[in-house]
Amino acid sequence: MSTRTTTAAVIGGGIAGPVTAAALRLAGIDAHVYEAYPARADGVGGTLALAPNGQAALEIIGAKDALAAIGEPIHRMDMLVASRKRFVIPAVPDQGPLLSLHRADLFRVLSDRAEELGVAFEYGKRLVDVREGPDSVTAVFADGTEATADVLIGADGVHSAVRALIDPANPGPKYTGMLSFESISPFEPDLDPGVMTFAFGKRGYYLYWRLPEGGTRWGVNMPSPKPLSFKEIRQRSNEDWMVRLLDVYGDDAPGGELLRRTPPNTLQASGSLHLMPPVPTWHRGRMALVGDAVHAPSNSSGQGASLAIESAIELARCLRDIPDPSAAFVTYESLRRKRVESIAAAAAKTNSVKAPGRLAQTIMPIIMPLFIKTAMNPEKTIAPIQRHRIPWEASAA
Template sequence: MKPDTLIIVVGAGIAGPTLGMALQQAGFQPTLYESSAETAEGIGAFLTLSTNGIQALRVIRADLPVLKRGFATPELTLRSHTGKFLGKTSTGTPLPDGTSSHTLKRADLYEALYQEALRRGVRFVHGKHLVDATETPEGVTAHFSDGSTATGDLLIGSDGVHSVLRSVIDLHAPRPTYSGLLTTGGYVQNVKVDVPVGSYEMIYGQKGFFGYAPAPNGEVWWFANVPWPREPARGEVECLGSEHWKQHLLQLHAKDQGPILDVLHHTDHLMTMKAIHMLPHLPHWQKGRMLVIGDAAHAPSPSSGQGAALAIEDAVVLAQCLRDAETAEQAFALFEKTRRQRIERIIRWAARINNSKAAGPLGSWFRDLLMPTAMKWLEKSDSQRFIFDHQIHWDTRMNPTV
């Protein structure tokens, strides 16, 4: 497509700034519209950016600002509530220079991508919450809650799992699916754990799932997944507060081996409890001049460790498709054909992991019995290579006729 194509992007979380930089590298000058007054929200939580996501950032020379904000976490260990060793696995295939997957705060990832895009001259407009979009043969107009509009040739939605643009593209689009789990976490000092810096430990508790990783500064970063059969109403679990959920977690993990209780007792404040939602299959990613990417199009369970990486991959591949196609229709069709199979395979894989976190007593017994064998098989299988060995090559031309 022509470099003077006017591209509007809504949402400046992870996919948005990455797409802004990738489009700029492809010769376009996009404008990003973000609903928050400053940078996108991301207070509290942390994530692991796997090596396939780092490689995608490296394609647009944006990996170093991100890596500086986190620390390497190349492997994780799984244990049962009794302390039984269930297996060990890598969090991503190391890149040729030895770079491994990195753990960092979500807010720091947002900030690193945002600041790097800003430094490169990508244009951001804040305080713009999308409420609707209308399309004409000549272009597409985004309508914002403050009454303002923006018109361009294309409108890309990177506005998250609760995307507005997704509903504009398809009025009957499926809602995000509740996973059956809530999640929270925290940061704690002065707690000793028998795990080296650079390694995660995950514990399948009797009544919940708990993970932690020691950071280089001496903190222990931890998260918990809490089975919660009924999907909570909006604000229902958030309003109960840190102390309520701390006591609830202490009860859930009262009989579990490991440092869980010590970590919880020393945590002053928990992150806001939230329900985990997934978007496993969206029939329509595109319509005319509009397209959704990242969590707006597909939201895997956090168990996949791939949410951020897939959003970054999306952004880079979409920029390639727009660069090499003659029309928006060609570019969007090529993007979806290139991405959908990979993404939905990963989402199905992550859903199976999620189910094991909420297993009942009998299911837990079978899981703990079979997992050591399963983990050894997984390490040698194609599943992880399919996820982590994925490479994006910027100079490879995307063929719109395929």
Template sequence: MTKAMIIGGGIAGTVTAMALHKAGIDAVVHEAYPPDATDAGAFLVVAANGLEALRTIDAHGPVLEHSFPAEHADFISNTGKRLGRKPIAGSAEGGLGARTIKRATLARVLRDEAVRRGVRIEHGKRLLAAHTGPDGRIVGSFADGGRAVGDVLIGADGIHSLIRRAIDAGAPRPRYTGQTTVCGYARDVASPPDRDAYTMIFGKQAFFGCTTAPDGEVWWFCNAPAEELSKAELAAITAEQWRERLLALFAEDGTPAADIVRATGDSIVATGAYDLLSTPTWSEEGMVIVGDAAHACAPNAAQGASMAIEDGVVLAKCLRDLGGPRSAFAAYEALRRQRVERVATTSAGMVRRNAPGPVGRALRDATLPRRLDRAQGGGGPDWLTGYRIDWDEPVDGAPARGRR
């Protein structure tokens, strides 16, 4: 193995490049957009399992430096009734916990760290096509007229992946989940959430979550039911229009959600929520997909970034330890498929439970406090956030390796 071409310079592509670099494999990242063309408004959570995966390649430091933690989540019903508190997994002593960070900041600090390590990132490289050459190497053709050749091509090009379709023309398309995720930032909120907590509100018509950044600004998100709109259509909706829409959704609720939305200025951004529960074919010849290109979660489980990070580290281990692309890709898929599909299915289930009808709300509000009380008791790491990757453990192709 001498060279890997990575298509996509987001979270999955950059982490994969750093992991390959640590494994002694040369990788070049080809990114379609310029360095400053990132989603400046949205924020996300990197969960304990994602941070631990970054730690295996010594890349967690910049993320910790530019993010802030939360130790627990408080749950509130649409009436304002407190349903209980749940520790955020991994926040116990000795763990990295979960960290909140803007998506643009996460992309930037990972790229900066990759470049510092010697990874080459080429911007303005929009892939048009990829094929296997007569010598078995992969040839990529770009919109600027350039070409690149590598021993493997790794598609980290997101949920609408060109590489996924190049591998399998019949691959499933992403599914719209029926919700739009709206993010905003508010100052001078009368009763902001605790700085070490997320407040999670089961509104009558939409789900709302918020936390307080170290500077006192309240970061909030809303998963709201909505018809599917294109990126251009979403971008055309003004901040004032979003405030009006969300205030209408929370008008009948006895929660802080409406006050927080009302205190928000023009810093509101929205994205359509999609998922991809299962992709039958992850690789072909010298091409393979990672992150959202292979599987995508609805945002409800807050695991999209962490799953992409895990993918990159595991794939690098497989390419490091196994003889060629075919065996490495097979091992990677065996190690990852069951886990990521379970996460995507779990997140899809959360979409359905967030805004149920009256009977569902009553049942949830009656049973959630008991479930949260049990969660307070701990009981060790769970299957989701307790996942750990041992960088030094060799990959031998067995699917049980690297999974908890």
């Protein structure tokens, strides 16, 4: 029985999928991506931040420069509490800035790079089942087609079909209690471009930063008792959503003014926000999970995309260096689980104060300096995250 991995079927063509496939190609493994959507998701998705560790990981697959060309550097991050108290979040001095970019642009760059490396993409391939053999695994798609490879990698996001096939007892995503919207307002607060502000308003959390070309991009995490699908969100008009947003943020400064000056037709819904609780089973046999399918932290972490990229490359490194796929997956999990779960746990604490009540509003300006000094200490808490580098040239065995 042959155990060396030479082919891989990657399920999911978002962010983790193309990175996994590109890294596998660099590792000498023929990778093929199967995406459920009928075409490339160009233009879909909101804005995200790519941290220095994520940027460094993308350098391994040769995509860093292309992203630097389209990303907007964020040189400083502040916290604003109750529209009146501003605190500067300490930065790690030897790390470069975060990059703010549209998810669609990141997807395009990563997919283009994977294709340059010889990765093939197929669309309209919704996974419904798998068949496992002694030395291969076969993906079964809803259209009746199949694909067989040495290994199958689930990079299919928080609603992963592969996760349940690996272990039906694995948990599904947890709704955070928030919906995400964003847009660009012509209103410009008195801040330089490149300063991102995380604002804790009276009834909800929002963030904003001025753009070099003019205007201010803003995003909100609006409290909502139940998650809504994109179809349900689109059943309301943008004008209706703006009324709801102003009801939550209208009394905040500058949040209210940012929203009031935003044309409703430019409002973009990113959807319900979910995170993954710890997943007990990351892999089984010749199948493994990567990215949001196995670790989706709250967006409070600023690390969702970066961790997905890291894990994708680390997984390829393990399959390159460890002939037995099962053993490779064990090593992969040992290298990644502690890191991603500790970052997710820290972000969950921040998530819990995104909609502070009156008492929290009163005490937050008092406790925030202590929170920043301890939970956001640049050397103790931020630096180990941002300085992390994958030793691609070293053997994972």
